[in-house]
Amino acid sequence: MFAHTPLRLTTLCLLATLSLAYALFAGFFGLEILAEIAILAILVIALDLVAGFGGMVSLCHGALLGVGAYAFTVAANDAGLSAFPAMVLAVALSAGLAFVIGAVCARSIGIYFIMATLAFGQMAYSFVFQSPLFGGDDGLSGAPRPDLTAIGIDLTDSRAFAVYAIAMVALTYLVAAATLRSGLGRSLVGLHHNEKRLRALGLTVWRAKATAFAISGALAGLAGCLAAQHTQYISPGLLSWTVSGEALVVVILGGLGTLVGPIVGAVLFVVLKHEISSITPYWHAIVGLILIAVVMSRANGVFGFLEARMAARKPKPFLQKADADA
Amino acid sequence: MLETRNLTKSFGPIHVTKGVSLKLEKGERRVILGPNGAGKTTLFNQLVGELTPDSGSIHLDGADVTALRVADRARLGLSRSYQKNTLFDGLTIGENLGLAAAVALGKGQSLWSDPLKSAEVRETVKEVAAQVDLAPYLDATVSAVSYGLRRQLEVGIALATRPKVILMDEPTSGVGPEMSKGFHRLLKALPRDLTILIIEHDMDLAFDVADTITVLNYGEVVFDGLPGAARDSQLLKDIYLGAWEDA
Numbered sequence: 072m073f074a075h076t077p078l079r080l081t082t083l084c085l086l087a088t089l090s091l092a093y094a095l096f097a098g099f100f101g102l103e104i105l106a107e108i109a110i111l112a113i114l115v116i117a118l119d120l121v122a123g124f125g126g127m128v129s130l131c132h133g134a135l136l137g138v139g140a141y142a143f144t145v146a147a148n149d150a151g152l153s154a155f156p157a158m159v160l161a162v163a164l165s166a167g168l169a170f171v172i173g174a175v176c177a178r179s180i181g182i183y184f185i186m187a188t189l190a191f192g193q194m195a196y197s198f199v200f201q202s203p204l205f206g207g208d209d210g211l212s213g214a215p216r217p218d219l220t221a222i223g224i225d226l227t228d229s230r231a232f233a234v235y236a237i238a239m240v241a242l243t244y245l246v247a248a249a250t251l252r253s254g255l256g257r258s259l260v261g262l263h264h265n266e267k268r269l270r271a272l273g274l275t276v277w278r279a280k281a282t283a284f285a286i287s288g289a290l291a292g293l294a295g296c297l298a299a300q301h302t303q304y305i306s307p308g309l310l311s312w313t314v315s316g317e318a319l320v321v322v323i324l325g326g327l328g329t330l331v332g333p334i335v336g337a338v339l340f341v342v343l344k345h346e347i348s349s350i351t352p353y354w355h356a357i358v359g360l361i362l363i364a365v366v367m368s369r370a371n372g373v374f375g376f377l378e379a380r381m382a383a384r385k386p387k388p389f390l391q392k393a394d395a396d397a
Numbered sequence: 398m399l400e401t402r403n404l405t406k407s408f409g410p411i412h413v414t415k416g417v418s419l420k421l422e423k424g425e426r427r428v429i430l431g432p433n434g435a436g437k438t439t440l441f442n443q444l445v446g447e448l449t450p451d452s453g454s455i456h457l458d459g460a461d462v463t464a465l466r467v468a469d470r471a472r473l474g475l476s477r478s479y480q481k482n483t484l485f486d487g488l489t490i491g492e493n494l495g496l497a498a499a500v501a502l503g504k505g506q507s508l509w510s511d512p513l514k515s516a517e518v519r520e521t522v523k524e525v526a527a528q529v530d531l532a533p534y535l536d537a538t539v540s541a542v543s544y545g546l547r548r549q550l551e552v553g554i555a556l557a558t559r560p561k562v563i564l565m566d567e568p569t570s571g572v573g574p575e576m577s578k579g580f581h582r583l584l585k586a587l588p589r590d591l592t593i594l595i596i597e598h599d600m601d602l603a604f605d606v607a608d609t610i611t612v613l614n615y616g617e618v619v620f621d622g623l624p625g626a627a628r629d630s631q632l633l634k635d636i637y638l639g640a641w642e643d644a
Contacts, residue, residue, distance in 0.1 A: 258506060271445060276468070
């Protein structure tokens with residue numbers, strides 16, 4: 072079951088402090104990277120919620136992010152909504168779509184679940200790619216950033232936007248953690264361990280899966296809104312399955328089912344991407360090698376490895392008791 | 398409390414349940430005996446809804462539940478334990494019991510509170526842990542405890558739903574004689590108003606806890622009566638009890 076261990080809380084405090092400190096002192100390029108990390112962190116927290124804790128490995132989270140980005144841009148530009156109502160609408164739309172996907176895919180598990188989510192994701196990608204309403208291959212530009220000048224914050228400034236993006240990561244984490252500590256979150260973890268037994272205990276499995284997927288989809292939609300606000304240009308590429316695949320890589324790199332690990336993974340991934348790509352254009356290959364090393368080490372990502380090392384230091388009284396019983 | 402009427406199920410040409418009619422009164426403890434392949438577990442699977450019967454009906458507390466799904470029957474108070482452990486292996490024993498209690502209390506999809514911290518769930522966990530002798534192990538991860546404790550947890554999870562009727566599929570399967578005796582005590586100490594249907598191969602336990610005994614053979618009820626009559630039945634000795642009588 073999800074719990075805030077001292078290591079997790081320490082890591083969260085460290086990440087928050089370092090990222091805010093960096094936001095205060097970094098230059099333009101550093102702030103852009105920070106915003107990129109924050110947006111990826113939101114997406115991977117959303118993915119870890121269902122994949123790491125619920126065993127629902129999804130290849131449609133890129134599409135959910137993209138739906139959020141497009142819905143936000145269209146609502147703000149074409150429907151004339153201001154940024155925050157447009158964000159609420161976009162998040163709700165992503166959540167609704169995710170609920171439908173979750174409800175349909177709930178009956179499948181493992182590779183079949185992954186393929187079903189991939190199909191949904193590619194359907195969304197094709198629709199956006201072909202539709203003139205969404206600009207087709209050219210995409211859409213001009214997504215606005217929220218207007219916070221009333222409270223003295225100008226989000227057109229990169230520093231303010233980076234801090235705003237970090238605040239959104241914090242909000243996302245709190246929503247995900249609260250979900251995992253709710254009845255639904257407890258059932259989600261139970262479903263990962265033994266779906267058959269939970270059904271026999273009286274849980275309506277499809278509804279639990281679909282609701283968890285909807286919450287995850289809402290968070291992915293939020294990441295989409297931020298992505299649109301960050302670059303102020305969106306293209307169908309945001310909905311591509313490769314975005315989902317990249318998010319999955321980040322979750323595994325950081326530590327599946329830890330919620331904190333994927334944030335660490337997002338930091339590592341974006342920093343590695345920028346650092347290595349400045350040396351060689353084959354940065355994907357280097358990141359691939361690192362991922363293979365992480366998987367082959369049998370550690371649950373970088374953060375999972377740290378957690379395992381910490382756990383190994385603790386005594387295990389019940390193991391001894393169990394041995395005595397056997 | 399639980400009734401089946403002419404329940405029939407076939408897998409191709411093989412009849413696994415042939416016109417089984419049972420009637421359990423409230424608080425009755427009935428043991429189902431029968432050789433391997435007699436259709437005992439298949440009958441359980443139909444009772445809880447994991448298998449759909451070809452014909453016949455199942456009634457729980459007077460209501461026809463034949464068309465209901467597994468989760469719906471569970472919510473009406475029908476719970477089961479499995480012959481092969483079906484636990485939440487990565488969780489602690491306390492979390493296993495808590496999750497079962499939370500789902501049964503309708504808190505399994507709540508978004509606003511942690512059911513494992515609710516007084517109702519905690520009380521249920523405490524009571525059930527005491528009933529199945531797991532109170533000292535609540536913080537132990539399932540994968541770290543012995544097989545015998547896992548069998549107790551298997552029954553504990555079913556009890557944590559506070560069922561009206563509990564179906565136990567060979568609760569002592571794979572445990573040693575000492576632990577089996579512990580199960581006798583455990584079963585006899587359960588509330589008397591709880592209706593229990595048990596599949597059991599341990600004859601001592603069967604005759605010790607049973608109010609009534611039903612014997613299945615090739616999917617058919619061949620005996621339905623009191624334990625004393627079961628002991629004296631020549632038919633049962635021929636098809637099932639011979640080895641036990643000789644022992």
